[in-house]
């Protein structure tokens with residue numbers, strides 16, 4: 336399977352992290368966003384939304400990191416990361432949706448603005464983050480992992496932009512349950528870091 340990838344992308348890292356933790360083999364195809372490689376017709380044929388990551392498995396081309404996590408985890412023999420029953424799946428999807436909404440609009444947006452100079456509203460990014468972090472911290476005060484009492488794809492989807500929050504000028508240290516969970520993810524066997532995230 337091929338992953339169209341960017342090393343500095345937290346969305347791509349969600350997939351690289353899951354692959355490392357589960358021993359899933361991926362061929363990484365770097366896409367140079369700075370050079371506009373994602374605007375080429377060849378890439379647009381894979382993902383009309385012109386974003387990474389994209390996973391290609393034979394004739395299947397999938398965009399969106401959450402969708403890719405579901406696809407990869409659903410292929411494993413060990414279904415602990417994405418079980419088959421609807422109740423467990425729904426519990427995980429609740430958190431995948433937070434990853435693609437509040438995390439994107441909060442800590443991810445703050446990093447895009449402050450590290451990469453994107454023209455987005457910092458006030459809104461900080462407001463979303465300010466509301467989000469206490470909610471996550473409260474959840475993690477009662478639970479060791481986001482869903483099902485064990486590591487799942489929910490943790491892979493939420494980890495990158497929370498661990499990269501400092502690059503958006505966001506301090507997570509006032510949230511002890513959240514920082515404890517970040518450390519637990521880092522301590523998972525076969526954990527892999529990315530630039531900006533210590534191992």
Ligand SMILES: N[C@@H](CCC(=O)N[C@@H](CS)C(=O)NCC(=O)O)C(=O)O
Pocket residue numbers: 344345346347368373385386387388398399400401435
């Ligand atoms: N919902 C998508 C979002 C993907 C996304 O935003 N990718 C960024 C890199 S992290 C991108 O390709 N941006 C293109 C651009 O900035 O022009 C996902 O979760 O994979």
